[in-house]
Amino acid sequence: MIVMKFGGSSVADRPQIEKVRSIVALEQAKGHRPLVVCSAHKGITDALVNAAKEAAGGRLDAEAVIAKQERVRQELGVAEAVLAPLYQELRDLLRGLSLVRELSPRSLDYVSSFGERFSVRVIAAFFAQLGTPSQAFDVWDLGFVTDANFGNARPLAGYEANVREAVAKLDPEVMPIVTGFIGKTASGEVTTVGRNGSDLTATLLGSALEVSEVQIWSDTDGVMTADPRIVGQARNIPEMRFDEASELAYFGSRMLHPATLLPAMSANIPVRVLNTNRADHPGTVITRQAINANRVTSIAYKEKQFVLTVSSTRMFGEAGFLERVFETCRQCGVVVDLVTTSEVSISLTGNAEGPIRAAATKLAELGEVSVDEGRSIVAVVGQHLASRRGIGAEIFGALARVAVNVEMISFAKGSINLSFVLSDADVGKAIGALHEVLFEGPAS
Ligand code: ASP
Ligand code: MG
Numbered sequence: 001m002i003v004m005k006f007g008g009s010s011v012a013d014r015p016q017i018e019k020v021r022s023i024v025a026l027e028q029a030k031g032h033r034p035l036v037v038c039s040a041h042k043g044i045t046d047a048l049v050n051a052a053k054e055a056a057g058g059r060l061d062a063e064a065v066i067a068k069q070e071r072v073r074q075e076l077g078v079a080e081a082v083l084a085p086l087y088q089e090l091r092d093l094l095r096g097l098s099l100v101r102e103l104s105p106r107s108l109d110y111v112s113s114f115g116e117r118f119s120v121r122v123i124a125a126f127f128a129q130l131g132t133p134s135q136a137f138d139v140w141d142l143g144f145v146t147d148a149n150f151g152n153a154r155p156l157a158g159y160e161a162n163v164r165e166a167v168a169k170l171d172p173e174v175m176p177i178v179t180g181f182i183g184k185t186a187s188g189e190v191t192t193v194g195r196n197g198s199d200l201t202a203t204l205l206g207s208a209l210e211v212s213e214v215q216i217w218s219d220t221d222g223v224m225t226a227d228p229r230i231v232g233q234a235r236n237i238p239e240m241r242f243d244e245a246s247e248l249a250y251f252g253s254r255m256l257h258p259a260t261l262l263p264a265m266s267a268n269i270p271v272r273v274l275n276t277n278r279a280d281h282p283g284t285v286i287t288r289q290a291i292n293a294n295r296v297t298s299i300a301y302k303e304k305q306f307v308l309t310v311s312s313t314r315m316f317g318e319a320g321f322l323e324r325v326f327e328t329c330r331q332c333g334v335v336v337d338l339v340t341t342s343e344v345s346i347s348l349t350g351n352a353e354g355p356i357r358a359a360a361t362k363l364a365e366l367g368e369v370s371v372d373e374g375r376s377i378v379a380v381v382g383q384h385l386a387s388r389r390g391i392g393a394e395i396f397g398a399l400a401r402v403a404v405n406v407e408m409i410s411f412a413k414g415s416i417n418l419s420f421v422l423s424d425a426d427v428g429k430a431i432g433a434l435h436e437v438l439f440e441g442p443a444s
Contacts, residue, residue, distance in 0.1 A: 125311050142176070244382065
C-alpha cells in the first residue's frame with residue numbers, strides 16, 4: 001500500500017482533480033494500492049475560519065463558503081445530496097456561534113473540519129462516476145482518534161493498531177479517499193492537527209499502515225534549493241535526508257508541515273514530494289540515508305522574528321543564570337528557536353511578540369534587556385556543514401560582499417543547520433547571494 005496526499009491547490013477545481021485521478025490511476029496501473037489523503041479545496045479552510053470568526057462577532061454568513069464549495073461540486077457534476085447534510089450541520093454550527101458570540105479552539109476546529117469533509121466526498125463521488133471505484137472516509141472512521149489538544153491534536157498512543165484494523169476491513173477494490181488535517185477525540189469532539197496539517201495526517205497514516213512510500217503532491221517540483229519566489233535560479237533537490245528536510249520545514253521552507261517527517265522518520269518510510277502540475281518530474285525523495293553530494297542542501301528563512309537579549313555581568317561565572325532565563329521563557333510561553341550565549345549575554349529568538357515582550361519585562365531584574373523586531377532567521381542546511389572546511393567562510397564572505405550585516409549566529413557541534421539572524425529588509429539580498437555562491441558556482 002502507498003499513501004498519496006494531495007494538497008489544496010492539487011484539488012482546487014475540476015481540472016486539478018482530473019490530474020489527481022490520472023496520477024492515482026498510474027499508481028494503480030503499477031500494481032500499487034493507494035490510500036488517498038486530501039486537503040480541502042484551495043481557499044475553503046480560510047473561508048471557514050473567516051466565517052467562524054465573523055459569526056462569533058455576530059455577523060452570520062454561512063452562505064459565502066457554501067457557495068465556494070458548491071462551485072466545485074457543480075463543476076464535478078456530483079449530486080447535491082452528497083453534501084447537503086454537511087451544509088446543514090455547518091449552518092447550524094455557525095448560527096450557534098453567532099448566538100453565543102464565542103469562538104473557542106474547540107469550535108474553531110469543528111468549523112475548520114468541514115473543508116476536508118466536503119472535499120473527500122465530492123472527490124470520491126467524482127472518481128466513482130468516472131469508473132474508479134472510490135469511497136470517502138472521515139479519518140476517525142479509520143481509527144484515527146486524537147487527544148483533545150484543539151488546533152494541534154495528535155493521535156492517541158496505540159492508534160496504529162486501530163488504523164491497521166480498520167483498513168484491513170476495507171474492500172481492496174475500492175480506493176479510500178480520506179480527510180487530512182482533522183481528527184476526533186475518544187468522546188467524539190472534532191479536532192485538527194494544525195493548519196497545513198494534511199501532510200502530517202498522511203505520514204501518521206502511512207507509518208501506522210507501514211506503507212512502502214508516502215507521496216506528498218503539491219505545486220512545486222519537490223523541495224527546492226531556495227524559495228523560488230526569491231531566487232529565480234532555485235532548483236530541485238533530488239534526494240535528501242529526513243533530518244535535513246525537518247530543519248528546512250521548521251526554518252521556513254513552505255514545502256512541508258514541520259511535524260510531517262517525524263512519523264515517517266521513525267517508521268523509516270520514504271517520503272516523496274511531487275508536483276501535481278508536472279507529474280513526470282521526479283520531485284524529491286526524503287529518506288534516512290540519502291547522500292547529497294552538494295556542499296549544502298538548501299537555504300530557508302523565517303521572517304518577522306524577535307530577538308531578545310539579556311546582558312548581565314552577573315552571568316559571569318554564576319551557575320543557573322541560563323536556567324532562570326529559560327524558566328522565564330517557559331512561563332511566558334516563548335517558543336525559542338535560536339540561542340547564542342557569551343560570558344555576559346544571551347540572545348534568543350522567538351516569533352510571537354506577546355510572549356517575548358512579557359519575558360523581557362520579567363527578565364529586566366536580571367540585567368539589561370532588549371528586544372529587536374523585524375528580524376529574519378536564515379538557515380543553511382546540509383549534511384556536510386560540520387565536516388567540510390571553508391563553507392562558513394563562503395557563506396559569510398558572500399553576505400559581506402552584498403553588505404549584509406549578520407547579527408547572531410548559531411551552529412551546534414556536528415550540526416546540519418547553520419543559522420543566523422539578519423534584518424528582514426536584507427533577506428532577499430542575502431538569500432540571492434548565498435544561493436549564487438553555494439549552488440550556482442562551478443564547484444557546487
Ligand atoms: N486544509 C487545511 C489548511 O488549509 C489543511 C491542509 O491544507 O493541509 O490548513
Ligand atoms: Mg493547504
